[in-house]
Amino acid sequence: MTEIARRLTRKGQATRDRIVVAAARLMLEHGVARTTIEDIQAAAGVSPSQLYHYFPGKDALVTAVIDHQTTQVLDVHQDCLQRLDTIDSLGRWRDVMVNILTEMQCVGGCPLGSLASDLSESDPVARTQLAAAFAGWQELIRQGLADMQQRGELAADADPGELAVAMLAAVQGGLLLSQVSRDPAPLRIAVDTMIDHLHALTRPAVP
Amino acid sequence: MTEIARRLTRKGQATRDRIVVAAARLMLEHGVARTTIEDIQAAAGVSPSQLYHYFPGKDALVTAVIDHQTTQVLDVHQDCLQRLDTIDSLGRWRDVMVNILTEMQCVGGCPLGSLASDLSESDPVARTQLAAAFAGWQELIRQGLADMQQRGELAADADPGELAVAMLAAVQGGLLLSQVSRDPAPLRIAVDTMIDHLHALTRPAVP
DNA sequence: ACGAAATTGGAGTATCAACTCCAAAATCCG
């Protein structure tokens, strides 16, 4: 990868990016297996030889798509989660997720979750890669909750690690139910319920 | 279906069932797209003509698999959820789910959830079918919680409908995270956290 | 500008999976 990346022209890099972005979009909207190389070629406006010049095969392209989506998702959530000033900021985080889903008309669900479900049983390497992505996401949430706890906005005996797992599960489950029902409500309700739970664990601010 | 089912010999019914069960298993363990008709033939011990005698094509077989898994899942959960005597019975429900997942070594995740993720963006009919399956599951949970509420084991101002959505999301999200990490812990933690939330909504029994 | 290296175009191939067809065998019902 370093060898190849080193010898990559600006134009080449642009072409490679175009392929990855197109592949990521198509795989989200139609699933990995049902996205053909030909579809990706058409969407990215490249010829077969170009695609195979940058990627040895479909597996390698899938790897690149996972990396791309991981970066995209973690970037968005990092912004929202790094400063959970008040418990209300959790509500803004929820709004961001619900808005993105609504803009997509609930198509595709979670960019990482759908890849995980598609690939977990067919590509062990991809599964490991996605497990790491979820671990990173979970850690982002845990960190945010731990910060809140240090500010005294969360009970001292609450476990940010377990709450982060439960929150991420609520997000993933909510996204799946929203995807299958084409209705953003399940995601909103699932996340709101977890936020309610955090409220219940919130200490009164005054000592 | 009625026409065909009417003219179905005992042996024919057995063969059909064998095909559906084999297909359901393979699709859970490898995904729908990566399960070939040939694989199903081999697993069920039937020839191509037999399979196409009972099903017009792969789509019809997928429909049958969804029906089969829906029945399987709802049957299991009906048993657990129809009598939520105390809040502890929720813990037994969680144990059933965690045990099933552990026996599968976290392979496949949820029989309905993985189908939903696989098919939502490629087969609108299947998506609708799965949406109905989840609605039924959700209703089972809602009913159980509503019963608890009537017995006074849940606060009167709690909303069993929304809690059911959140609980089902926790189950689905937990199963996905467990599947991808090959560790039953996320499912356990996600469901336990929702149970904790219900605890917090539980009125003291004594007035 | 110039040569080496990266990039691109498009025709072609090999494989695999879904599906078909027809005749033989087993099964059911009166």
Added chain:
DNA sequence: CGGATTTTGGAGTTGATACTCCAATTTCGT
């Protein structure tokens, strides 16, 4: 038992898809 019906076996066809190959062109460092 006997005839109609259902069930089964297996070879063959069609279409799609991942992937290859090589020559032409563009880009980059010096």
